[in-house]
Amino acid sequence: MTHIPGIVITGASGRMGQMLIKTVTDSDQARLVGVVERKGHDWIGQDVGKAMGGQAVGVTVTDDPLEAFSQAQAVIDFTAPEATLEFAALAAQARCVHVIGTTGMSDEQIAALEPASRHAVIVRAGNMSLGVNLLVQLTKKVAAALDEDFDIEVIEGHHHHKVDAPSGTALMLGEAAAEGRGVNLADVSDRGRDGITGARKRGDIGFHAIRGGDIVGEHDVLFAAPGERIVLRHLATDRAIFARGALKAALWGQGKAPGQYDMVDVLGL
Numbered sequence: 001m002t003h004i005p006g007i008v009i010t011g012a013s014g015r016m017g018q019m020l021i022k023t024v025t026d027s028d029q030a031r032l033v034g035v036v037e038r039k040g041h042d043w044i045g046q047d048v049g050k051a052m053g054g055q056a057v058g059v060t061v062t063d064d065p066l067e068a069f070s071q072a073q074a075v076i077d078f079t080a081p082e083a084t085l086e087f088a089a090l091a092a093q094a095r096c097v098h099v100i101g102t103t104g105m106s107d108e109q110i111a112a113l114e115p116a117s118r119h120a121v122i123v124r125a126g127n128m129s130l131g132v133n134l135l136v137q138l139t140k141k142v143a144a145a146l147d148e149d150f151d152i153e154v155i156e157g158h159h160h161h162k163v164d165a166p167s168g169t170a171l172m173l174g175e176a177a178a179e180g181r182g183v184n185l186a187d188v189s190d191r192g193r194d195g196i197t198g199a200r201k202r203g204d205i206g207f208h209a210i211r212g213g214d215i216v217g218e219h220d221v222l223f224a225a226p227g228e229r230i231v232l233r234h235l236a237t238d239r240a241i242f243a244r245g246a247l248k249a250a251l252w253g254q255g256k257a258p259g260q261y262d263m264v265d266v267l268g269l
């Protein structure tokens with residue numbers, strides 16, 4: 001009989017947490033074995049199906065991540081940077097695949113994942129959807145084909161609850177554009193202009209963030225030259241695309257060598 005991996009979802013009550021719980025419980029390729037919320041949350045101790053307003057699913061929400069991880073083969077984590085760092089150490093201790101969707105991590109926080117990745121598989125991406133990861137590849141290609149006559153701007157839109165900007169996806173797209181051009185993103189990044197900024201610097205990659213209503217996630221990469229413009233666009237209309245990608249990553253990571261991977265590895269793009 002094929003082994004069906006047990007999955008823990010962190011940030012159970014969040015927008016992505018609830019979508020992930022639904023995706024895993026609906027799947028016949030994985031089992032939901034644990035759900036974690038932060039200490040003091042009113043879901044702790046409740047059956048997560050009931051807490052979500054539906055039928056009981058036989059999994060109780062806990063604030064003890066290590067206890068939950070020790071029953072599992074993978075942890076899917078869409079929470080917040082500090083929580084994700086704590087979960088990385090615990091997932092490594094439990095030898096679970098750690099799928100990280102959390103965005104807004106600083107360079108130092110990303111570097112701090114390294115010790116955990118010596119003991120366990122980490123799959124991290126600012127966007128787990130097939131469409132965006134394909135767009136990343138296209139952005140790299142287009143940027144490599146065009147010279148600096150084409151100004152590159154990344155424009156993103158999200159719901160009014162989002163706490164980080166630019167989005168993780170915008171940064172992935174900016175990195176891809178910089179890589180295609182053969183430059184360092186840090187050297188050319190220009191974020192959110194305001195005031196008398198002076199004329200646009202040739203070669204810069206600009207970032208702009210819109211926040212409003214219930215926008216799930218929208219990303220444009222604009223290549224603008226005198227006389228013509230190219231726009232590469234991804235529109236997310238359903239968070240299920242991120243949850244499906246994350247579950248795919250959790251299954252893909254089973255039996256892989258410890259290390260850090262991304263969705264390009266998972267999807268073979």
Ligand SMILES: NC(=O)C1=CN([C@@H]2O[C@H](COP(=O)(O)OP(=O)(O)OC[C@H]3O[C@@H](n4cnc5c(N)ncnc54)[C@H](O)[C@@H]3O)[C@@H](O)[C@H]2O)C=CC1
Nearest residue numbers: 011014015016037038078079083101102103126127128242
């Ligand atoms: N990579 C991707 O494809 C995607 C990434 N995201 C990212 O996922 C993250 C979460 O997004 P949302 O679900 O919209 O946010 P949210 O605010 O709805 O949910 C976050 C959840 O994490 C929980 N949490 C925070 N600290 C915790 C801790 N120490 N222990 C346990 N739980 C903790 C909160 O209580 C909350 O339930 C964000 O960083 C967002 O940018 C969101 C969608 C797609």
Ligand SMILES: O=C(O)C1=N[C@H](C(=O)O)C[C@H](O)C1
Nearest residue numbers: 103126127162167168169217
């Ligand atoms: O916070 C969100 O909602 C999203 N976050 C990710 C990001 O920062 O790019 C992915 C997606 O766009 C939704």
